[in-house]
Amino acid sequence: MADRQFVDGEVVYPSEEVIAKARLKDWDAMARRAAEDLEGFWAQEAEELEWYRKWDKVLDDSGKPFYKWFTGAKVNIVHNCLDRYQKSWRRNKLALIWVGEPGDVRTYSYYALNREVNQFANILKAMGIQKGDRITIYMPRVPEIVIAMLACAKIGAVHSVVYGGFSVDALQGRIEDSQSRMVITADGGWMNGKIVRLKDTVDEALKRCPSVETVITVRRTGHEVRMEPGRDYWYHDLIGLPIATGKCPTEQLDAEDPLFILYTSGTTGTPKAILHTHGGYMVGIYTTLKYVFDIQDEDRWWCAADPGWITGHSYIVYGPLLNGATTFIYEGAPTYPYPDRWWALIEKYGITILYTAPTAIRGLMRFGESWPKRHDLSSLRLLGSVGEPINPEAWRWYYEVIGGGRCPIMDTWWQTETGMFMITPTPVVPLKPGSGTRPFFGQEAEIVDEDGNPVPDGEEGYLVLKRPWPAMMRTIYNDPDRYVDQYWSRFPGKYMTGDSAKRDRDGYFWIIGRVDDVIKVSGYRLGTAEIESALVSHPAIAEAAAIGLPHEVKGNAIHAYCILRTGYEPSEKLAEELRQHVREHMGPIARPEKIHFVDKLPKTRSGKIMRRVLKAQALGLDVGDTSTMED
Numbered sequence: 001m002a003d004r005q006f007v008d009g010e011v012v013y014p015s016e017e018v019i020a021k022a023r024l025k026d027w028d029a030m031a032r033r034a035a036e037d038l039e040g041f042w043a044q045e046a047e048e049l050e051w052y053r054k055w056d057k058v059l060d061d062s063g064k065p066f067y068k069w070f071t072g073a074k075v076n077i078v079h080n081c082l083d084r085y086q087k088s089w090r091r092n093k094l095a096l097i098w099v100g101e102p103g104d105v106r107t108y109s110y111y112a113l114n115r116e117v118n119q120f121a122n123i124l125k126a127m128g129i130q131k132g133d134r135i136t137i138y139m140p141r142v143p144e145i146v147i148a149m150l151a152c153a154k155i156g157a158v159h160s161v162v163y164g165g166f167s168v169d170a171l172q173g174r175i176e177d178s179q180s181r182m183v184i185t186a187d188g189g190w191m192n193g194k195i196v197r198l199k200d201t202v203d204e205a206l207k208r209c210p211s212v213e214t215v216i217t218v219r220r221t222g223h224e225v226r227m228e229p230g231r232d233y234w235y236h237d238l239i240g241l242p243i244a245t246g247k248c249p250t251e252q253l254d255a256e257d258p259l260f261i262l263y264t265s266g267t268t269g270t271p272k273a274i275l276h277t278h279g280g281y282m283v284g285i286y287t288t289l290k291y292v293f294d295i296q297d298e299d300r301w302w303c304a305a306d307p308g309w310i311t312g313h314s315y316i317v318y319g320p321l322l323n324g325a326t327t328f329i330y331e332g333a334p335t336y337p338y339p340d341r342w343w344a345l346i347e348k349y350g351i352t353i354l355y356t357a358p359t360a361i362r363g364l365m366r367f368g369e370s371w372p373k374r375h376d377l378s379s380l381r382l383l384g385s386v387g388e389p390i391n392p393e394a395w396r397w398y399y400e401v402i403g404g405g406r407c408p409i410m411d412t413w414w415q416t417e418t419g420m421f422m423i424t425p426t427p428v429v430p431l432k433p434g435s436g437t438r439p440f441f442g443q444e445a446e447i448v449d450e451d452g453n454p455v456p457d458g459e460e461g462y463l464v465l466k467r468p469w470p471a472m473m474r475t476i477y478n479d480p481d482r483y484v485d486q487y488w489s490r491f492p493g494k495y496m497t498g499d500s501a502k503r504d505r506d507g508y509f510w511i512i513g514r515v516d517d518v519i520k521v522s523g524y525r526l527g528t529a530e531i532e533s534a535l536v537s538h539p540a541i542a543e544a545a546a547i548g549l550p551h552e553v554k555g556n557a558i559h560a561y562c563i564l565r566t567g568y569e570p571s572e573k574l575a576e577e578l579r580q581h582v583r584e585h586m587g588p589i590a591r592p593e594k595i596h597f598v599d600k601l602p603k604t605r606s607g608k609i610m611r612r613v614l615k616a617q618a619l620g621l622d623v624g625d626t627s628t629m630e631d
């Protein structure tokens with residue numbers, strides 16, 4: 001690998017030390033093996049996990065694009081995350097180290113985590129939750145979010161985690177769509193020294209969600225909240241009940257039984273519920289985390305995302321536990337109380353691998369080198385990046401200042417839909433700053449033009465994936481037609497990612513950005529439609545269009561173009577009110593950077609807003625083909 005000839009751009013090679021430590025030394029050999037025998041490769045990985053019953057078939061593509069993996073097998077992801085360790089030395093290993101923003105600390109061994117998951121699973125069962133029931137989890141970053149997810153999975157209930165930074169409308173829409181019977185929440189969480197009042201948001205959302213029978217609330221912040229008799233229970237009261245014993249059998253499920261749904265924004269319309277299953281998802285994230293971040297027993301792994309996003313599902317909760325790793329979770333803001341909070345945590349807890357988003361790096365970079373320089377970061381051996389393209393300045397800073405020039409950066413490209421890393425290096429792969437390098441074992445990616453034909457290397461086009469993978473989404477919950485339509489119909493036989501990208505002459509992939517109506521703000525995925533509907537719910541707004549424009553720290557920032565109803569006048573006060581309105585309805589991340597008052601929006605003759613025209617205008621670029629635009 002190291003003597004490979006590169007023709008394009010800067011290459012950063014792994015050191016001898018990194019190569020010596022890496023469990024997988026020969027990337028090419030593994031890539032070749034997986035390319036030649038996709039099913040054999042994945043079957044071998046699956047053999048490393050425990051199954052109640054083995055599969056009849058590794059990949060069943062008879063109903064494609066509704067692919068199935070490990071059909072005929074009986075399994076439960078929780079068995080492999082917790083149960084199987086209880087008889088080995090690993091029961092005494094730390095599964096979870098958690099630090100709250102105010103500085104409180106809690107740790108769970110694999111034994112303790114298993115016990116509390118069992119206790120909570122018994123409560124869920126006692127409350128009548130059954131296999132297949134949906135449960136919405138809306139929580140801050142506390143250990144109980146992990147426990148709640150695992151307890152659901154254990155009994156075959158389907159969790160639907162809604163990011164705690166979302167607000168009423170987003171929460172309500174997701175509860176309604178999933179027809180959840182239960183909501184698990186907390187009174188609040190700490191962020192930037194303030195309480196985020198989650199239970200209040202749940203109360204507000206539930207005014208319009210008749211499917212919910214029960215709300216279980218974890219006491220985190222301790223402030224007064226309203227408890228509705230007959231509906232609301234305190235987590236800690238329930239866990240103390242005699243029925244909440246520390247033993248609970250793990251439900252033996254089919255490999256293709258649903259594990260969770262997770263809502264994400266897509267092209268037009270409401271967010272869609274991406275469905276993942278027990279068997280294939282388990283094998284996919286176990287394998288990717290093992291090879292890409294090379295998790296070993298002495299590691300302390302910190303994925304600094306929120307469990308409420310796919311990154312958290314796959315690589316805070318399930319992936320690390322499947323690998324028997326110690327995972328670290330910090331509740332609050334990276335800059336609270338000072339901009340060295342993260343660096344202090346790395347030093348204090350001896351974190352060996354840090355996985356975060358470029359926006360976080362850029363945000364911390366602003367405070368200068370003196371903050372990280374105050375801390376001993378020598379425990380770090382690998383770094384990771386996800387969520388958006390990493391710009392060269394941020395890459396350099398992360399590599400030199402945080403990683404001390406020792407730690408390769410694993411730039412992992414993937415999506416809620418893919419469930420697992422798809423384009424990513426492993427520690428021994430030579431890096432090019434800003435590129436996720438090449439597809440993971442067994443995958444083939446391609447850049448195609450409008451008609452689906454491959455474009456020459458170096459040219460921009462649509463990024464598509466050509467081979468199925470075990471952690472792939474199975475469908476959009478309750479909307480299989482939309483699944484086929486959005487991912488598989490534009491380029492038949494190929495999975496459309498929604499991203500544009502280039503491949504260079506060395507076969508390295510460079511992601512450019514979304515080509516649909518998705519805006520990546522600070523790595524978070526938001527839909528223009530959701531922002532626009534929050535805007536038009538304000539009495540002053542007749543029509544609105546939202547676009548993303550480049551922003552130094554956030555990657556993209558939301559700019560909203562609004563047409564006022566008669567009787568309203570543009571003003572800075574109104575603009576601020578609108579920004580606040582979106583924040584209240586959707587959450588702080590959706591707050592527009594700028595509101596532009598306009599008389600007209602560019603539209604096609606069929607009435608669709610042409611956001612790309614707005615964007616080109618704002619950037620001073622050529623607006624391109626406007627033949628479909630009304631006059």
Ligand code: PRX
Nearest residue numbers: 386387388389411412413414415416511525
């Ligand atoms: O545009 C790509 C960007 O994030 C999108 C997926 O967003 P989401 O489903 O929220 O999942 C984010 C975390 C997996 C992709 O379509 N993206 C993700 N990772 C990268 C990236 N863009 C560039 N480089 C990455 N490493």
